[in-house]
Amino acid sequence: MKFELDITKHLRSGGEEFVLRSHFSTSNRALVLFGPSGSGKTLTLKAVAGLLTPDEGCIKVNGDVLFDSSSNVDIPTCHRKVGYVFQDYALFPHLTVWENVAFGLKRVFGRVGPEKVRDVDALVGLFGLDKVAHLKPSFISGGQQQRTALARTLATRPRILLLDEPFSALDQPLRLRMRSELENVLEKFDIPMIMVTHDSDEVESFAEAVVVYRDGNVVGMHNVHEMTRAGKSLSDTIRHEVALAYGPQ
Template sequence: MQFELDITKRLRSGGEEFLLRSRFSTADRALVLFGPSGSGKTLTLQAIAGMLKPDEGYIRINGDVVFDAGRGINVPTRNRRVGYVFQDYALFPHLTVRENIGFGLKPLFGRLKKADADRVEDLIHVFGLANVAGQKPGALSGGQQQRTALARALATSPKLLLLDEPFSALDQPLRLRMRDELSRSLEQFDIPMIMVTHDSDEVESFAQTIVVYHNGNVENVHSADAIAASGQNLTETLRREVARAYN
């Protein structure tokens, strides 16, 4: 994946202004946005997905320009070919697992095409959801909800998967198991991803490139391989960096 982002966004809430100034690029397939809560990670993810329009700058995915303020380009979310897994999964409570997974494939009127319906069934089986396919999200466990959200994000065959703290709603034992499941899914579907987290263990599990945020700014960009080659510990390196940002 070739990814380039250079954006600025000013937000005002309660009389206070938050300035997001995010700039980085990578050719790696697993990118993690790391930093404390409220530092601008999720805002960056929303801008990539097209849910937040920056004031300035550009976003390019594999050479395709999806946003460029100077050129007046702002590709709609539905045309960016990105899958998004929200922190709370954002499943539609009135739809079944099967209907949630197929939501992005369904035309405004009418039923799913046979090929799309077959894809939904394939995803149901890949993610082990056959026994709950007819149930609604309120009847699912946390792990089942996450697998449904991931299957829904992958149903449209996106070229990039965006994950906003996908394990934060899970208890520790389930979190560890779902990390393994996500790793297998990323390999099976051969899809690059950008993940938001403030958990250094998740950075170690997934990151090739780590973008460190603090107070709306990108403080540093690290290569996990370069840190390992230098003999340093990735988790300790990130902890020191975050600690310095608060000094």
């Protein structure tokens, strides 16, 4: 995956201005955006998905231009072929697990076509949701909700998976188990990923490259393979980044 992003976005809230200046480029398939809450990670992810329009700049995936202010290109979210898993999973509460997974495959004002029903059944089975497929989200566990959100996202066969702090709503034991399950999913579907997190353990578990954010700016980027070849420690680097981010200002 070749991913290129160079954007600026000004936002105002309560009289305060926040400026996102995000710039990086990578060919790694597992990219983690790391930094404190409120540092601009999720805003960047939303810009990639088309849920936030930058003031200026460009976003490219494998050479395809998703956004370019200089040439007035802004591809609608539905045509970007990106899969977005929200922090709270954003499942439809009135739909069952099966219906949530199938939602992106529905015809407009219609039902899932017969040829797609088998795809939905296969995903429900793959994610171990067979026994809860008839239940609505409020009646299933946090881990099952996350698997449902992942299955729904992957049903549309996106070219890139965007994950916004996917484990933050889970308790620690379940978080560890779901990390392992996500690793298996990424390997099985062979899909590039961009993950947002402020958890250093998740960086070490998933990252091939790490983009570090602070106060709306990219303040560092680390390629894990290059670090390993140079004999550097990702753990030590992340601890240093945490100390800078959360230490005295």
